[in-house]
Amino acid sequence: SCRISSDGKPAKFQPPPKPIIIDRQKQREERRFLSPEFIPPRGRTDPHKFYIERKDMIQRRKVFNIPEFYVGHILAVTTADPYANEKANRFVGICIQRGGKGLGATFVLRNVIEGQGVEIRYELYSPRVQAIEVLKLEKRLDDNLMYLRDALPEYSTFDVNMKPVSHLDHEEIPVNKLQVRMKPKPWSKRWERPKYNIKGIKFELPEKKMKEAQKWSQPWLEFDMLREYDTSKIEEKIWKEVNEELKK
Amino acid sequence: MMPIWTKSGKKHAVTLLKVQDCHVLRYISKEESGGKTSKLLVGGKNASPFFKSESAMKIFKEAGVPRKQKVATFNVTDDALIKPGTPLYAAHFRPGQFVDVTAKTIGKGFQGVMKRWGFKGQPASHGQTKTHRRPGAISTNKAAKVYRGKKMPGKMGNIYRTSFGLKVWRINTKHDIIYVNGSVPGHTNCLVKVRDSKLPTYKDCNKNPPFPTFFADGDEKLPEDLYDKEIFQFTDPSVTYA
Numbered sequence: 418s419c420r421i422s423s424d425g426k427p428a429k430f431q432p433p434p435k436p437i438i439i440d441r442q443k444q445r446e447e448r449r450f451l452s453p454e455f456i457p458p459r460g461r462t463d464p465h466k467f468y469i470e471r472k473d474m475i476q477r478r479k480v481f482n483i484p485e486f487y488v489g490h491i492l493a494v495t496t497a498d499p500y501a502n503e504k505a506n507r508f509v510g511i512c513i514q515r516g517g518k519g520l521g522a523t524f525v526l527r528n529v530i531e532g533q534g535v536e537i538r539y540e541l542y543s544p545r546v547q548a549i550e551v552l553k554l555e556k557r558l559d560d561n562l563m564y565l566r567d568a569l570p571e572y573s574t575f576d577v578n579m580k581p582v583s584h585l586d587h588e589e590i591p592v593n594k595l596q597v598r599m600k601p602k603p604w605s606k607r608w609e610r611p612k613y614n615i616k617g618i619k620f621e622l623p624e625k626k627m628k629e630a631q632k633w634s635q636p637w638l639e640f641d642m643l644r645e646y647d648t649s650k651i652e653e654k655i656w657k658e659v660n661e662e663l664k665k
Numbered sequence: 666m667m668p669i670w671t672k673s674g675k676k677h678a679v680t681l682l683k684v685q686d687c688h689v690l691r692y693i694s695k696e697e698s699g700g701k702t703s704k705l706l707v708g709g710k711n712a713s714p715f716f717k718s719e720s721a722m723k724i725f726k727e728a729g730v731p732r733k734q735k736v737a738t739f740n741v742t743d744d745a746l747i748k749p750g751t752p753l754y755a756a757h758f759r760p761g762q763f764v765d766v767t768a769k770t771i772g773k774g775f776q777g778v779m780k781r782w783g784f785k786g787q788p789a790s791h792g793q794t795k796t797h798r799r800p801g802a803i804s805t806n807k808a809a810k811v812y813r814g815k816k817m818p819g820k821m822g823n824i825y826r827t828s829f830g831l832k833v834w835r836i837n838t839k840h841d842i843i844y845v846n847g848s849v850p851g852h853t854n855c856l857v858k859v860r861d862s863k864l865p866t867y868k869d870c871n872k873n874p875p876f877p878t879f880f881a882d883g884d885e886k887l888p889e890d891l892y893d894k895e896i897f898q899f900t901d902p903s904v905t906y907a
Binding site: 469470477497521544 | 837842
């Protein structure tokens with residue numbers, strides 16, 4: 418704009434507005450994801466053993482791509498099967514649990530096929546697994562969705578020929594705050610008890626039952642110092658190591 | 666313990682054993698020991714030389730080796746003798762061999778008869794007075810005595826036991842690690858004696874083992890990892906069935 422303003426006097430110099438730089442590269446790298454099976458469990462084993470196991474895991478990841486996924490994602494897994502028609506077996510389901518550490522890490526996929534609920538446990542590093550595709554990225558409120566067994570079957574049904582939903586790399590993974598409705602009691606586990614700490618169920622039980630369930634709460638557990646296992650430093654070290662190896 | 670997969674897709678559990686600073690300590694001839702074969706004393710993990718008497722340190726001083734935490738005897742034939750002081754490595758074993766592993770089992774302390782010997786005990790209810798985990802009768806009327814070796818409560822565990830016929834799947838020469846099939850007696854990080862299997866089914870199993878042992882300064886240059894031919898190596902693509 419002109420320096421001379423409308424009254425004729427020279428106006429004070431207004432510097433131009435600073436440009437806002439959105440560094441896509443930096444934003445993308447900021448989200449660090451370390452697969453939970455890399456974190457060694459607390460115990461007396463030699464840390465050297467975990468280092469050797471990690472080398473094998475990284476070697477497998479170089480050859481076969483294991484995508485980043487959490488509990489609540491919808492995955493499609495193709496495994497080699499000697500008894501199937503095409504010698505390959507494809508299963509689509511929601512990941513309800515990720516367990517195991519090191520090479521024996523597993524995840525459980527659940528789906529309801531023709532009215533029958535089916536859960537299959539796959540090993541991440543098994544050589545029979547041929548492809549893992551993430552169809553829908555969606556985190557849920559809990560880490561363990563085992564309560565879907567006692568929920569209404571509509572919450573566990575997913576289309577077998579579902580198209581993968583696109584997801585940009587730098588965006589955060591959306592959290593689905595769905596509250597699931599349950600079948601009438603009895604359930605396989607008493608999910609209302611505080612030990613399971615489930616936030617994703619819409620409990621339609623009477624107030625009296627909910628209060629009675631709180632009797633089993635153990636409020637001293639969160640202050641127990643011997644149970645603390647701070648993994649932040651270990652995670653950083655392992656994340657750096659894994660990333661360096663994978664880039665080679 | 667770790668999983669490994671074969672080329673057909675089957676999973677096996679495997680124990681990792683590390684060969685940590687093993688040296689040959691002494692040679693005992695047939696006449697000296699009074700047995701059928703001559704013996705070689707081999708020492709394991711390094712330990713501090715202090716708090717030990719001079720007589721105990723004599724063997725290590727003669728071999729020129731730091732004090733070892735565990736010393737084991739191996740019965741050896743006369744053509745397989747090794748000079749005391751030579752280091753032993755994991756490459757002494759090859760994948761496809763069968764080994765026996767001996768170690769002290771996990772100590773469980775003083776245990777009752779149900780845990781120690783697997784007795785059935787007595788029912789929990791229906792009128793039992795103060796008797797639910799007791800041995801019951803210990804002998805007959807005619808014997809009029811209790812036989813020696815009667816199974817009774819006592820200290821359980823912390824004794825030497827061997828698992829026979831374990832297959833060696835993989836050897837890591839850089840870190841000296843042997844991958845042995847199945848489980849092995851003892852707790853994590855305990856000291857273990859590994860020996861060629863003496864089961865009759867595996868008598869002719871070892872084809873061209875390194876004899877008498879693998880020498881690191883010799884001409885043989887081994888790759889970092891030695892695999893059995895049936896193992897699935899992670900550098901290969903995924904398994905498919907034709």
